[in-house]
């Protein structure tokens with residue numbers, strides 16, 4: 001256990017290259033998304049529904065997996081603060097309200113469309129790598145604040161005025177991302193990965209899941 005006073009910062013070069021990698025991954029994802037203006041109502045509904053099918057029941061699960069995987073008190077405390085806010089402000093309820101107002105409550109086929117990639121992420125967070133899981137969550141928190149305008153636009157085009165979920169997540173996740181990077185720094189010092197381990201494995205799995213949420217067209221179901 002380390003004290004708060006001794007929290008390390010990521011080695012400058014390492015930290016910059018990790019953040020650059022995550023930022024590039026988010027840029028590429030966002031650039032691959034369709035223009036909401038060119039989507040049909042059904043395609044817009046599908047994206048909101050698949051996003052809801054994934055996030056409503058899994059974000060807290062993933063963050064809990066991160067909590068169980070980390071070894072330092074600092075990282076646990078950062079993750080607990082994040083979980084506390086999720087539960088106290090009922091973010092799953094906020095998301096459900098958002099989906100209902102946009103007439104995009106997930107159906108069984110929406111759940112099936114994301115099943116394969118969601119299962120891979122679920123299995124991944126059950127593994128005991130604090131560093132990889134915290135990095136995945138840092139990527140996600142950084143990504144969704146940039147994703148929120150897209151999601152809000154889809155909902156508006158569905159005739160919805162309900163924006164609490166997108167408003168809250170466009171703001172609060174800025175500080176969540178910074179805190180998770182602090183947790184990452186502590187974990188990388190405490191329990192460094194073997195050189196041959198892919199630091200970005202969870203990030204890659206999550207990117208594939210986000211693609212299965214957003215990308216339109218034929219996709220393998222299982």
Ligand SMILES: [Fe+2]
Pocket residue numbers: 059086091169
């Ligand atoms: Fe949330």
